[in-house]
Amino acid sequence: MSMWKHALFGAAVALAVSLPAQAQDARKETLLVVNETGPNSLDIHAVGANRPSYGVAWLAYDRLMSFGRKTVNGVAYYDYTKLTPELAESWEIAKDGMSVTFKLRRDAKFHDGSPVTAADVKWSYDRALAMGGFPQFQMMAGSLEKPEQFEAVDTHTFRVKFLKKDKLSMPDMAVPVPSIYNATLAKKNATAQDPWAAAWLKNNTAGGGAFKVASWKPGQEIVYERFDDWKSGPLPKLKRVIQREVPSAGTRRALIERGDADMSFEMPPKDFALLSQEKTGNLLVKSTPVENALWYIGMNVNNPPFNNVKVRQAIAYAVPYEKMFTRAFYGRAIKLWGGKPGPVATAAWPATHGYNTDIAKAKALLAEAGYPNGFETTLSFDLGQGTVSEPMAVLLQESLAELGIKATINKVPGANWRAQMLKKDMPIFINRFGGWLNYPEYFFFWNFHSSDPVFNTSGYKNPKMDALIEKARYETDPKKYDAEVKGFIDLLHTDLPRIPVAQPVMDVVMGKHVSGYQYWFHIQPDYRLIEKQ
Amino acid sequence: MKLILKRLLLALPNLVGVIVVTFVLTRALPGDPAAYFAGAAATPEAVAQVRTQLGLDRPMFEQFLSYVSDLAKGDWGVSLATGQSVISELKGRLPASLELTLFGLVLAVSVAVPLGVLAATRPNSAWDHGVRALTTAGVSLPTFFTGLLLVYVFYYKLGWAPSPSGRIDAFVSSPPTVTGFYIIDSLIAGDFTALWASIKQLILPAGTLALFVLAPLARMTRASMLGVLSSDFIRTARASGLTPMTVLYTYALRNALLPVLTTLGMVFSFLLGSNVLVEKVFAWPGIGSFAIESLVASDYAPVQGFVLSMALLYVLLNLLIDLAYTWLDPRIALEG
Numbered sequence: 001m002s003m004w005k006h007a008l009f010g011a012a013v014a015l016a017v018s019l020p021a022q023a024q025d026a027r028k029e030t031l032l033v034v035n036e037t038g039p040n041s042l043d044i045h046a047v048g049a050n051r052p053s054y055g056v057a058w059l060a061y062d063r064l065m066s067f068g069r070k071t072v073n074g075v076a077y078y079d080y081t082k083l084t085p086e087l088a089e090s091w092e093i094a095k096d097g098m099s100v101t102f103k104l105r106r107d108a109k110f111h112d113g114s115p116v117t118a119a120d121v122k123w124s125y126d127r128a129l130a131m132g133g134f135p136q137f138q139m140m141a142g143s144l145e146k147p148e149q150f151e152a153v154d155t156h157t158f159r160v161k162f163l164k165k166d167k168l169s170m171p172d173m174a175v176p177v178p179s180i181y182n183a184t185l186a187k188k189n190a191t192a193q194d195p196w197a198a199a200w201l202k203n204n205t206a207g208g209g210a211f212k213v214a215s216w217k218p219g220q221e222i223v224y225e226r227f228d229d230w231k232s233g234p235l236p237k238l239k240r241v242i243q244r245e246v247p248s249a250g251t252r253r254a255l256i257e258r259g260d261a262d263m264s265f266e267m268p269p270k271d272f273a274l275l276s277q278e279k280t281g282n283l284l285v286k287s288t289p290v291e292n293a294l295w296y297i298g299m300n301v302n303n304p305p306f307n308n309v310k311v312r313q314a315i316a317y318a319v320p321y322e323k324m325f326t327r328a329f330y331g332r333a334i335k336l337w338g339g340k341p342g343p344v345a346t347a348a349w350p351a352t353h354g355y356n357t358d359i360a361k362a363k364a365l366l367a368e369a370g371y372p373n374g375f376e377t378t379l380s381f382d383l384g385q386g387t388v389s390e391p392m393a394v395l396l397q398e399s400l401a402e403l404g405i406k407a408t409i410n411k412v413p414g415a416n417w418r419a420q421m422l423k424k425d426m427p428i429f430i431n432r433f434g435g436w437l438n439y440p441e442y443f444f445f446w447n448f449h450s451s452d453p454v455f456n457t458s459g460y461k462n463p464k465m466d467a468l469i470e471k472a473r474y475e476t477d478p479k480k481y482d483a484e485v486k487g488f489i490d491l492l493h494t495d496l497p498r499i500p501v502a503q504p505v506m507d508v509v510m511g512k513h514v515s516g517y518q519y520w521f522h523i524q525p526d527y528r529l530i531e532k533q
Numbered sequence: 534m535k536l537i538l539k540r541l542l543l544a545l546p547n548l549v550g551v552i553v554v555t556f557v558l559t560r561a562l563p564g565d566p567a568a569y570f571a572g573a574a575a576t577p578e579a580v581a582q583v584r585t586q587l588g589l590d591r592p593m594f595e596q597f598l599s600y601v602s603d604l605a606k607g608d609w610g611v612s613l614a615t616g617q618s619v620i621s622e623l624k625g626r627l628p629a630s631l632e633l634t635l636f637g638l639v640l641a642v643s644v645a646v647p648l649g650v651l652a653a654t655r656p657n658s659a660w661d662h663g664v665r666a667l668t669t670a671g672v673s674l675p676t677f678f679t680g681l682l683l684v685y686v687f688y689y690k691l692g693w694a695p696s697p698s699g700r701i702d703a704f705v706s707s708p709p710t711v712t713g714f715y716i717i718d719s720l721i722a723g724d725f726t727a728l729w730a731s732i733k734q735l736i737l738p739a740g741t742l743a744l745f746v747l748a749p750l751a752r753m754t755r756a757s758m759l760g761v762l763s764s765d766f767i768r769t770a771r772a773s774g775l776t777p778m779t780v781l782y783t784y785a786l787r788n789a790l791l792p793v794l795t796t797l798g799m800v801f802s803f804l805l806g807s808n809v810l811v812e813k814v815f816a817w818p819g820i821g822s823f824a825i826e827s828l829v830a831s832d833y834a835p836v837q838g839f840v841l842s843m844a845l846l847y848v849l850l851n852l853l854i855d856l857a858y859t860w861l862d863p864r865i866a867l868e869g
Contacts, residue, residue, distance in 0.1 A: 032703050034816075041616045047583060048569070048613050133579050202616045217625070218615035219826075220699060220818040242703045246816040250681055251697050254689045260696040384829075413829055419565035422577060454577075 029239035031514070031530060034246040034255050036266040038222055042213060043201040044176055045131040054176045055524030059224060060111075061179035061207035062232045064088040064102050064121065064158070065170075069518065075288050076518040076529075080438045083170060086232045087116060087180055087208075088158075097165055104156040107231045110182040110208040118152035123183035125150040125160075127196050135177045141437065142172025165474065168437055175436055176522055182206035210236050210528045220245055224527065237516075237531035256283065256509055262532065263510040265525060268387040272507040273330035282512050287505045288519040289334050292443050293434030294350050295388065297396065298498040300427050302459045305377070310369035312496040315428070316355040317362035319499060320399045328391035333502035344493070347485035349440035350503045353493045359402055366403055374404025381409075381430040382417040389430045392501070396430070424452075424459045431457065432504060436521050440485050441472040448488075448497065458497035465491050537852065544848040551844040552604070552837075556597055559833045566613065566831040587613075600837075609841075610834030614827060619838035622823060627842060628713025629700055630819035633811075634804045636716075636735050637742030642797070645747050649754025649793075650786065653762060664751060672748035677810035680741040684814065687737060695733045697815045705730040738815040742808060746800045753796045757789040791861055798854040802847055 041049040044057035068082030085091075088102035108116040126147045128135040139145070143166040151159045162169055172178075181201070189200035197206075205213050210233065211224035224241040244261075246252045249271050255261040256275070259282065267275075276285040297319060299306035306312055321337045334350075341354030366372065379397060381389035390411070397407045407428070412420050420426055433455055435443045446453050449469055450461035465488055472484040492498075506523055516530040567584035584590050588599070603610065609619035645668075652664040671679075687694040700715055701707050708718040708727045715731035761767060762785055770780045809821035820839060827835035 027704060030704070034698065040614055046616065047586065048616075132582060137579070217818070218617050218622075219626075219823065221703070244698055244703060244816065245818075246698055247813045247822065248681075248816070251684065251814055251816060254684060255696050255698060258689060258692070258696065261698070416565065416831075418568035418580075422568055422580065 031238050031241045032261045033243045033263045034252045034261040038245045041202045042205050045135040046202050054522045057176040057179045059211040060205045060209040062087045062209050065174040099161045102158045111212050117155050118158040120183040121158045122150050122152040124181040138177040142168040236528040241527045269330040269332040275509050284510050286508045290504045290506050291438045295432045295501045296498040298429050298458050301497050305375050308369045310365050314362045314365035316499045317358045318399050320395050323395050336500040343490045347482040351489050376406045377427045378410050379407040379428050380426045383411045383413050392430050421457050441469050444469045460497035555837045555840040559836050609838045612835040614830045614832045619834050626820040632714045637739040641743035641746045645750035646754050649751040652755045653758035668748035668751045671744040676745050680814035683737050694737050699816045702730045753793050757792045761785045761789040
């Protein structure tokens with residue numbers, strides 16, 4: 001009996017001593033990231049693929065092109081004006097501007113060792129269209145609409161024919177959707193009912209990106225291992241990346257502060273605000289404004305009382321901007337209110353509008369509109385974004401009460417929110433939107449065009465707006481383009497189907513020993529650039 | 534054996550009821566899975582397309598029939614949110630929850646029963662009041678609070694506990710899956726690093742659960758011990774000159790354990806379904822958080838699978854407890 005005890009105790013001590021030493025070695029080359037949610041699919045084309053799965057596509061697959069890099073105020077950004085080679089080593093746009101020919105890298109390999117060919121590229125582009133839904137829509141956003149547009153000229157030459165001159169066509173080939181799949185491997189796992197191997201690719205990767213997916217436990221963690229034969233860019237410094245799901249923000253904070261985790265991407269603004277004030281000084285919080293994105297208060301322009309533009313303007317004067325900024329965003333956002341009234345000076349977007357919190361003005365406008373004693377309404381928000389939108393809703397409710405408007409708050413669960421948006425019957429609501437491609441007309445098309453895309457939740461229709469958006473989309477003259485962009489921004493600020501409140505910022509917290517972080521439009525981590533000291 | 538079979542057969546109508554009710558209830562939920570899974574920029578046509586893909590445009594009865602026939606073939610459907618089959622999700626998550634809950638219960642029983650006995654043998658003493666205070670505190674604090682408090686003190690401040698980031702340290706590989714219980718699997722694999730790492734991860738969350746259920750178990754032991762200690766056969770045993778220890782443990786405790794066992798069964802089933810908050814705080818990939826996330830996403834198949842597996846588990850649990858009764862008290866015979 002007592003021998004047993006001794007043996008057990010001895011073993012336990014030996015373990016306790018040996019464990020940290022082993023762990024130390026693995027730690028140096030491994031980045032441990034803790035996030036709220038992980039990918040739900042390894043295939044970005046899958047139905048219902050979530051945001052973190054864009055990150056998988058980014059790392060495990062390559063695109064033909066990527067974007068350059070720039071530094072603004074000490075923070076590294078991708079540069080959407082500069083396309084850089086990835087799988088394609090060069091490309092040439094035809095003289096008539098109606099096609100582009102890519103030359104693929106001759107030494108590029110997929111993870112299984114087979115060479116990357118133009119046939120793989122053609123298959124991948126066809127797949128993005130054939131899978132329907134989000135990937136198809138994203139391709140079409142760059143006027144890449146038909147399989148006939150894609151042509152494998154020879155083993156290492158791939159051509160894309162354009163349907164029309166669209167400035168979004170080229171950058172749209174550098175977003176995560178047109179990732180290049182290993183067609184031979186994928187076809188081996190396809191079936192008659194599933195010719196694009198959707199079922200297999202959801203749980204397996206067939207890529208040639210800088211990282212291989214070493215293991216994936218949905219809902220728990222994904223482990224990446226460096227692909228040492230990667231040729232499409234400088235070899236990443238990290239050998240392994242473990243991305244774990246830790247749902248509680250408090251726990252994530254504790255892990256980061258104790259130095260057990262190296263990095264975290266998702267945390268409520270309040271936690272980031274507290275972390276950035278950390279006195280210990282071994283943490284780094286990087287904040288970057290999310291391009292082409294805003295938090296806003298939207299109103300349904302087709303039903304009373306919000307069909308009256310005076311009512312919408314009254315609300316714009318009643319929004320407690322400053323309170324929202326401190327109590328909902330904890331200062332971690334960019335203010336979009338209180339600018340110079342009247343037309344905007346530049347075509348920069350998101351733009352500052354001229355409204356400010358001014359209850360007296362709001363009351364006057366409301367009386368003019370015929371609602372001197374206010375009205376009753378329902379204020380909706382997405383519970384899935386509740387950390388920010390819930391305090392916003394409560395503050396707005398308080399402020400509206402001063403105008404005699406009785407707003408009942410309607411918390412909509414995440415599953416319901418999309419359905420609610422599609423119905424377009426919420427009277428007043430709080431939401432956030434961001435566009436991948438950093439062009440204001442892209443944002444305006446998705447939110448204010450009369451063809452009624454999902455995000456035009458206000459049901460806004462205005463021929464003048466449509467004309468400006470469409471002109472700007474294909475405009476080649478920079479001066480005219482500027483005027484058109486200013487035109488539709490001003491129209492938004494006077495018609496007010498929605499009131500911009502703030503531009504969100506992307507916060508990332510990491511240990512001081514981590515460097516190389518760069519902001520990407522898809523707001524997913526790029527471990528290819530990160531290193532540990 | 535025959536009795537066990539009979540009991541299992543009797544449970545069948547319950548299971549049928551569970552299947553029907555969960556099917557209807559999930560469909561009655563407000564969310565629209567098609568709109569949710571069509572993605573951020575879906576057009577109404579895309580949503581309709583997804584709806585057809587998911588078979589949600591068919592009449593409900595038809596959906597139910599195909600669900601039941603799939604169930605009969607052992608196909609529990611696919612979780613849209615995680616993209617995995619419900620069976621494989623449950624296989625991975627149920628052992629995680631069971632391991633945590635069982636570990637917590639063992640901790641709770643090993644503390645609660647001695648505390649209950651201590652309180653019963655010294656009623657109204659300082660000990661008794663101390664035990665009452667401790668258990669009341671345990672049950673009054675919500676588990677997520679106790680959990681966060683334990684993390685704060687033992688991990689964040691003192692650094693004694695390992696990082697609360699799941700079932701095993703990120704830098705230790707998990708043992709090859711046999712049972713899904715990391716402790717058992719690492720013993721099978723002879724991997725003591727993994728064994729130690731998974732036990733360390735268990736201590737804080739299991740402790741949180743144990744604190745919460747200390748109260749019913751300790752109070753029940755105390756009450757039942759008090760009753761037994763004042764009964765005739767104990768007086769006889771004492772009068773016969775048996776040592777106080779023998780009287781207490783061989784005669785009194787064994788008889789007093791029956792109601793404790795009943796409580797244990799209830800506490801277990803309660804814990805298994807309701808430790809979502811503990812799972813969240815400790816990033817434990819259990820079944821509770823899976824069920825909640827599926828509900829939020831209107832993901833029907835996993836919700837149905839979760840309720841069904843819980844129902845199956847309760848049937849088995851009740852059977853086990855009944856069997857334990859006959860072992861503790863041979864006078865009870867198992868008759869359907």
